[in-house]
Amino acid sequence: MEPGEAFGSEGLAACEVEVSSAQARLCSRRAARWAPTRAPPLARCALTTRSQAEKENKRTVEKLCELAVDIRKIRRFKGWVLLEEETYVEEVVSVLRQLGADAAAVASILERCPEAMRRLCSRRAARWAPTRAPPLARCALTTRSQAEKENKRTVEKLCELAVDIRKIRRFKGWVLLEEETYVEEVVSVLRQLGADAAVVASILERCPEAMVCSPAALATQRELWQLVCRSEQELVTLIERCPKAFFTIGDQENLRLNVQFFQELGLRNLVISRFLTTAPSIFHNPVENNKQMARALQESFLSRGGSEANMRVWLLKLLSQNPFILFNSPAAVRETLEFLQEQGFTDLETLQLLSTLKGSLFHLCPRDIQNSISFAQNALECTDPDLKQLVLKCPALLYYSVPVLEERIQGLVKEGISIAQIRETPMVLELTPQIVQYRIRKLNLLGYRIKDGHLADLNGTKKEFEANLGKIQAKRERPLFNPVAPLNVEE
Structure with a gap:
């Protein structure tokens, strides 16, 4: 006998009613448990969207729709942004477009970081205000303030030369605020050396501080660099490779004396010209310090059994491989050599180690060397x-x-x-x-x-x-x- 036959159709219907009422009580009980705290996940999404429809900033939503931004994604993850009374959608978009972002990139950024367009809360604004604006706002404020304070004549000349003004504003905007610049003079010198329009624009973009170099200082710098360059074409190649080294004007008399010292020491002009771009700081080092360090290296070589005939070759090779060795002191050289001798290395082995490591040991203190070998x-x-x-x-x-x-x-x-x-x-x-x-x-x-x-x-x-x-x-x-x-x- 089937279970349904024992109760009959009426009994089965009664059972179904009981089950339905039990389910209803269970649902009402579960709803009571959810109600005071939160709606279930799916219902919560729906309720949030419905409430936002009344409270959202209509102007913000319209602008985002015009930019093809996915509003649903913002509502789902960071819907509070759309509730802000004051937003800066247009300003943020303007900054991004000035930086070269296309429509798709702008929409993507606003979808993934919608808080970029919100207003600052009073507490956070008070924290940022005395020191700086937050990153995106800082870009906008910097550009807006520069538009009023920039040297219009400088900006116009750079635009005529097809220089990327945005790059200068972003990294070294202070140059555009200078009242006196020498754009025409710098361009004239570069063109006299044989630089074409593309090279001139590239140099000014990467080293905009060149525009504040006075014509007299620039002429002297050109003269000093030509002491080691065989031709003007070689000079403009060096400037293009490292414009900052050429346009960083320091003690030019010290630069002249250092160039003469390296030439007297026996270094070829090709090596000295390479130093000008790869190790320009050694030319700012006082010439007497460089001379003392060179003498200390020569004495160290001779005291370790080296011959007079090989000393010059050894020193020039060491300086060619590692010119920064000149920043060390004679005392550091003596201390390192004495440490190697204490470790049982012979004079010949010590010179071999110095040559192999290109003098890098002088940059370390003996304690660090001891720790490594232990x-x-x-x-x-x-x-x-x-x-x-x-x-x-x-x-x-x-x-x-x-x-x-x-x-x-x-x-x-x-x-x-x-x-x-x-x-x-x-x-x-x-x-x-x-x-x-x-x-x-x-x-x-x-x-x-x-x-x-x-x-x-x-x-x-x-x-x-x-x-x-x-x-x-x-x-x-x-x-x-x-x-x-x-x-x-x-x-």
């Missing part, structure tokens, strides 16, 4: 004589800090490389963990297991590694026999 000795499990040989093979052990050495040793061990292998080829510590992983992956693709082989295949520069990789691949693809060689068949 850590390397413990991590690589070696004795004092073994450590000395490791340093001679890999002088960078003296230069790298403890965190760098720890990261690289752990990276090698993680790849399955043993400490014994690292001791055998310490030069592998000059590679970053990322380079090690990449090279091991390349070798693994060729079926070469670095943990079973020699780390020399992992070592070297990028060019050397790729050449070695090609040899391994060619060896792997080489046939087992020479198909064109004659066969020795016994008749």
Whole structure:
């Protein structure tokens, strides 16, 4: 007998009524639980949207619709912005368009960051007001204030030269506020040197402070730079490469004396001209300080057994590789050399380390060097004589800090490389963990297991590694026999 037959149709209907009433009571009870605090998720979205329809700033919504901004997204995540009485939609859009943003970019920014158009609350405004405006507002205020205070004549001339004024306003807007500028004079000098319109515009965009250099100072600077440049074309190439170095006018007499000192020392004009763009600060260093440092290096070389004949070559090579060594003091040089001698390095080995590291040791204090070699000795499990040989093979052990050495040793061990292998080829510590992983992956693709082989295949520069990789691949693809060689068949 079926359950329905026992109760009959009336009993079944009564049961259905009971179930319906129970469900109704459950729903009312659940609704009572939700009502005092919040609506369920879906209902809450609907209620929020409905309430906003009456309270939203109609002007803000209309402007956003004109910009094709997705209002629903703003209502869903940051609907409170649309309730603000005062917003700055037009001002924010104006700033973004001045910076080069198209309509799609503007709409995307306002959708993802709608608070950009809100007004500042009184408390936050009070906090920002004495010091600065928030980032977006600051861009707008800076542009608006500059429009009134900028030197109109300067701006017009820059526009005629097709210079991007927005870039200057953004990074070095103070130049446009200067009452006296020398745009025409600077452009005239650059054109006399052979610079075309594009080069002139690029130089003024990247170094707008060139416009405040007086014609007299500019003429002197040009004369000094031409002492080491073979032609005007070479000079304009240097200025285009690093305009800030040319237009940063300091003590020009000191610059002249430094150029003469480097020429007397034996440095070629090509090297000195490279210093002007890559290490211009050494020319602002007093010439006497540079001379003292050069003498200290010469005395150090001679006191470590170097010969007079090789001293000049050694010094010029050291300065060519690392001109910033001139910023050190003679006392720091003596202290570093004495420390290396205390560690058991001979005079010849000390000079070898200085040459290999290009004088970088003078930038470190002996305590940092001691920490590095102590850590390397413990991590690589070696004795004092073994450590000395490791340093001679890999002088960078003296230069790298403890965190760098720890990261690289752990990276090698993680790849399955043993400490014994690292001791055998310490030069592998000059590679970053990322380079090690990449090279091991390349070798693994060729079926070469670095943990079973020699780390020399992992070592070297990028060019050397790729050449070695090609040899391994060619060896792997080489046939087992020479198909064109004659066969020795016994008749």
